[in-house]
Amino acid sequence: MNNLNEVWSKRFTHYMNEVQKYMRFVFTGHLAIVLVFVIGAVGYQYSEWLKVVNASFPAEWIIALIIGFILAFSRPVTLLREPDQVYLLPLESKMSLYFKKALTWTFWSQIGLVSIVYIVAIPLLNTVTELSSAQIWTVLIIIILLKYLNVQIEFHYRYANRGHNIGVDKITRAVLSILTVQSILTARFSFVILFIVLLLIYDWALVRRVKEQPIPYEHFVKLEQNRMMGFYRFANYFTDVPHLRGSIRRRSWLNFVYSIVPYSQKSTQNYLVYRTFIRTDDHFYLWVRLTAISSIVVLLVNIPIVTWIVVAALSFATTIQLKYALLSSGDFRMDRLYPVVKSQRKQAVQKVLRLFMVIQAIIVTLCAVGQPLFFVLAIILIVISEVTFMMTKDPSEDN
Amino acid sequence: MTLLQLTEVTGGYTRKPVIKDLTFSIGQGELVGLIGLNGAGKSTTIKHIIGTLLPQNGEIRLNGVTLNEDMEKYRSSFSYIPETPVLYDELTLKEHLELTAMAYGIDQHTLKSRSEDLLKEFRMERRLNWFPSHFSKGMRQKVMIMCAFLVNPPLYIIDEPFVGLDPLGIQSLLDQMDDKKKDGASILMSTHILSTAEKHCDRIILLHEGRVRAQGTMNDLRKAFNMPNATLDDLYIAMTKEQDHE
Numbered sequence: 036m037n038n039l040n041e042v043w044s045k046r047f048t049h050y051m052n053e054v055q056k057y058m059r060f061v062f063t064g065h066l067a068i069v070l071v072f073v074i075g076a077v078g079y080q081y082s083e084w085l086k087v088v089n090a091s092f093p094a095e096w097i098i099a100l101i102i103g104f105i106l107a108f109s110r111p112v113t114l115l116r117e118p119d120q121v122y123l124l125p126l127e128s129k130m131s132l133y134f135k136k137a138l139t140w141t142f143w144s145q146i147g148l149v150s151i152v153y154i155v156a157i158p159l160l161n162t163v164t165e166l167s168s169a170q171i172w173t174v175l176i177i178i179i180l181l182k183y184l185n186v187q188i189e190f191h192y193r194y195a196n197r198g199h200n201i202g203v204d205k206i207t208r209a210v211l212s213i214l215t216v217q218s219i220l221t222a223r224f225s226f227v228i229l230f231i232v233l234l235l236i237y238d239w240a241l242v243r244r245v246k247e248q249p250i251p252y253e254h255f256v257k258l259e260q261n262r263m264m265g266f267y268r269f270a271n272y273f274t275d276v277p278h279l280r281g282s283i284r285r286r287s288w289l290n291f292v293y294s295i296v297p298y299s300q301k302s303t304q305n306y307l308v309y310r311t312f313i314r315t316d317d318h319f320y321l322w323v324r325l326t327a328i329s330s331i332v333v334l335l336v337n338i339p340i341v342t343w344i345v346v347a348a349l350s351f352a353t354t355i356q357l358k359y360a361l362l363s364s365g366d367f368r369m370d371r372l373y374p375v376v377k378s379q380r381k382q383a384v385q386k387v388l389r390l391f392m393v394i395q396a397i398i399v400t401l402c403a404v405g406q407p408l409f410f411v412l413a414i415i416l417i418v419i420s421e422v423t424f425m426m427t428k429d430p431s432e433d434n
Numbered sequence: 435m436t437l438l439q440l441t442e443v444t445g446g447y448t449r450k451p452v453i454k455d456l457t458f459s460i461g462q463g464e465l466v467g468l469i470g471l472n473g474a475g476k477s478t479t480i481k482h483i484i485g486t487l488l489p490q491n492g493e494i495r496l497n498g499v500t501l502n503e504d505m506e507k508y509r510s511s512f513s514y515i516p517e518t519p520v521l522y523d524e525l526t527l528k529e530h531l532e533l534t535a536m537a538y539g540i541d542q543h544t545l546k547s548r549s550e551d552l553l554k555e556f557r558m559e560r561r562l563n564w565f566p567s568h569f570s571k572g573m574r575q576k577v578m579i580m581c582a583f584l585v586n587p588p589l590y591i592i593d594e595p596f597v598g599l600d601p602l603g604i605q606s607l608l609d610q611m612d613d614k615k616k617d618g619a620s621i622l623m624s625t626h627i628l629s630t631a632e633k634h635c636d637r638i639i640l641l642h643e644g645r646v647r648a649q650g651t652m653n654d655l656r657k658a659f660n661m662p663n664a665t666l667d668d669l670y671i672a673m674t675k676e677q678d679h680e
Contacts, residue, residue, distance in 0.1 A: 283523050283565060298532075300539040307522070307533055314524040369520055369581070372484055373537035374509035 039129055043136045046114040057270035068348070069328055076335070081155075085162050094163045095220040098156045102178060103213030105149045107205045109185040110262070111193065112141045113255050120252035130250055134190070142186045146179060153178055164220070174219050177227065181212050184234050191241035198254040207237070271317060282316045289313050303375050304383035308361060312387050318360050325353045326395045329416075330402040339408055343415055346399055350416040353395065354423040357388055363430040380431065385424055392420040435462045437511075437589055437620045438483070443492035445482050451490060452478045453644040460589070460620050465611065467631040468624040469666070470641030471674065476624040477517065479641070480593055483622070484514050497588060510538060512589040513582040517597070519574035521566040527577055528562040534581040545584070552580040555606050571598040583610055590614065590621045596630065608634060632666040642673060 061067065114137065123130065153175055160166055166174075185208055192204040211230050218226035267276045292313065296305045312318050329349040333342050361384045364371075370380070396413040403409035438460040446452035453475040460466050470476050481487040483494060485501045485508070493500060497511040525533060531552075535545040553559045556576045566574060575598050582590060590611070596604050611621055611634070625631050631638065632652060639649040648658040656662055659669050 283567065285565070298536060298542055300536055303533065303537040306529075306536055307525075310529065311522070311524050367486065367516075367520060368522070369534075370537065371486065372509060372514060374506045374539075375537055376505075 039126060039133045040136075042123075043114070043133055046116075047140065050114055054266070057266070057276070061270060069332075069345075072332070072345075082158075085158055088159070088162055090163055092163050094156075094159050095217055098153070098160070099213045099217035099220060101156075102149060102153060102216050103209050105152060106178070106181050106185045106212040107209035109141070109145060109182070109189045109208075110258065111138060111186065111190040111255075112144065112262070113137045113259060115252065115255045115259055117256050117260075120256065123252075127250060138186055138190055141190075142183055145186065146182055149178060149182055150175065160220070166220070166222075170222070174216070177219050178216065180231075181215060181234075184231070184238065185212065188234065188238045188241065191238060191245050193254060193258070194251060195241050195244040195248060197251040198258070208234070211237075268317075283314050284316060286313055286319070300375060301379070303373060304370070304379040305386060307370060308380070308383040308387050312357070312361065312391070318357060321356055321360070322353060322391055322395070325349050326398055329395065329399050333399055333402045333406075333412065337406060339406065339411070342403065342406075342412065346412050347415050347419045350392065350395070350419040351423050354388060354392065354420040355427055357391075358384060358424055358427065359430050361387070377431075381429060388420070388424060392417060436460070437462050437464075437497060438622070439493075439495045440479075440483070441493045441495070443479075443482060443489045443494060445487055445489040445491070446478060447487070449490075451644065453482070453641075455492070456644075456646060458639050458646060458649055460622055462588070462620055463615055463618045464636045465615055465621045465623065465634060467635035467638045468622060468641060469626075469628070469631060469638055469670065470624075474641040475644040476641055477593060478644075480514075480591055480622075480624060483591060484512065485509070511587055512591055513538075513585040513587045515575075515578045515582045515590070515592045515595060517593040519571070519578045521569075521574055521577060523566055526563050526565055527558060527569075530577055530581055531584055534584055538585045538587075540584070540586075548584050548586070549580070552583055555610065556580055556603065572600055572603055575599055576603060579607055579610070583614070586614075586619075588619055590619060590623075592621065592623045594625055595623060596625060596627050604630075628666040628670055638666065640669070640673060642676075647673060 113134065157171055160171055188208060189201075189204065193201065196204075211234050215227055215230040215234075218224075218230065270276050293306075293309055296302050296309060312322075329346050332345045336342050336345075362381065396416045399416060400409060400413045403412050436459045440456050440458055443456040444451045444454050456475075456479060458466075468476050468479065478487065482489055483496070488501075496508050499507050501508045521530065522533075531549045532545065535542075535549075540548075553562070556579065558573065558576055558580070561569070561573070566577070569577065575595075579595070582592075595607055599607065608630075611623075615621065623631070623635070637649065637651055638655060640647040640655065648655050650658070652666065655666075655669055656664050659672050661668060661672060664672070
C-alpha cells in the first residue's frame, strides 16, 4: 500500500521540479513583460466598459458559456509513464489509491483558472444583475463543485472508453455545466439541482463500467506524453529545452523563397538554413508570434516612445532566439563533414535572419502608418536586430 | 598507392584513450573490413578518420593531407555512412541529394544522372518528395547510402552497413561497392556480418581493446591465429576466447 503512495509522491516531486525549472524562464522572459502590458491594457478597457455597459447585457449567459467551456476541459493529470504498463501491472487492484491522489492534484491544479475567470466577472455581475454578494459567492462554491464533478467524470469516461469519442463527453459536460451556472445565476435552484443530479447519474453510469475494465494504461500514458510535450514546447519558446524535436511542416506556399539560393558549393548552408527555418514549426512560429505581438502593440498603442521600446525589445528577442536556435550545434549532422568552411553556417543564418527581420520591419511599419514618426520603427527594428546578431556570442563556438 | 594512413593514432572521447597506437593503411581500390567486438573501438576509429574526434597522438593522412593541412581536400576525399542514419527532418529525399551534391561541388547535370541511377538501384524513385519521418529504418539507411555514393569520392567509410537493410538493399549496396572498387575507389567498412566481410573484403583489420590484434588477408589472419582453414567466424570466436582467458 505504502508503495503506491511513494510512487505518486516521487513522481509528483519530480514533476514539480521540472515545471519549476522551466517556469522560471517563462516568467523572466520577454512574453511575461508583454503579458503585463496586455493585462494592464485589457483591465483598463474592462473597467471603462463597465461604466457604460447596458443593463440588458446578457451577462449570465455569457459567463455561463465561458465557465462551462472551461469546466469541460478537465484532463486528468496521472503522471503515468510508459514502463508502468509492465511494472505496475501486478498492482492493478490497488491502483485506485494512486488515481485518487492523481485526481486530487488534477482538481486543485485546475481550480485556479476557472475561479479567476469567475472572480474577474464579478464586477460585471454587480453592474448588470441584482445578485446579492452572498449569492455571488454561492455561485463560486457551485462552480468549484462542478469542477470536481467534471474532473471525476472526464477521468471515468476516459477510463471506461479508453479515450474514444472524448468530444461527445466534453460536449455533454459543457452543456450541463453551462445550464447549471446559468440557472444559478438566474436563481432557479430547482434546475440547478436537476442538472447536478444529471451529472451525478452520468458519473455513476461511467463508474459502473470502469469497474469492469482493466486500466487503459496506453491511453493515459499517451495523454501524459502529449501533456508534457505541450509543456516543453511552451517552455521552449523561452529557453532551450534539450531533446525537443520540433515538428516539421512543408509550407509549400513558401517554396518560392528557396529560389533565391543559387546552386553552388558556396550556398550549401543557405540551401539548408532557409529550409530549416521555414519548415521547423518552432523557429517559424516564433518569428510569426513575435512579429504579430509587435504589430498588435503598434496598432493599439499611439505613444511613440512605448512602441519604440516594445518593437526594439521584440526585435532583440526574435534575433537572439533564432540565432541561438539555428546556430547551436547539439547532435551530429552530416553538414559537419561537408568540405565547406565552417563560417558558412553563420553567414547563412545571418542572411536568413536579415531577410525575415526586414519582413518584420515592413509589417510593423505598415501597422503604424499614420502615426507620427512611424518610419522610425523600421530603423530601430533593423538596427537592433543587426547589433544583436553582431554583439552576441556564437553558440556553435562553445565546443 | 596508399590512400589512407593511420600512424600510431591514440584517442577517445575523454582523456582515457579508447584506441591505442593504431597503425594501418588502406590502398587505392582496396576493400578493408574493420572487425571487432562491441566496444573494441571500431566506431571510435571511424570518428577519428572522419574528423569528428581529433587524435590525442599520432597522425591521420588521407589523400596525402591531414585535416589540419587542407580541410577541403581531406573532407572531399571521403563520404561516410553512419551506423544510424542521420537525416534532416526538414529536407525531402530529393533535397538531401541536392544538398549533398552542392556541398561537394557536383554540377547539376552530374547530380541528375547519378541520382537517377541510384534512385533506381535502391527503388526509391517514387519517394523523392517525402520527408524522412515517413521513411522506415531501411529507407533512411538507403538515403544515407545514396548520398554517399552520389559524391563519388576516393574513399568510402561505412559503419555497420547491413543492419536494417532488406536482402535486396544489401545486394544493391554490395553491387555499388564492387562498382566503385572497379573504378579505383577504396572502402573501409566496419561490420559484424562476418560471412559477408570474409567474402568481399580484400583485407581485414581485427581490433581488440583499442589495438590492432591482427591485420591482412584471410590467409594472413589464419597464420596469425595459427588456424589453417578457419573461417572469419572461427577466428572471431578465437579472439573472443583469448579475451576470456585474460
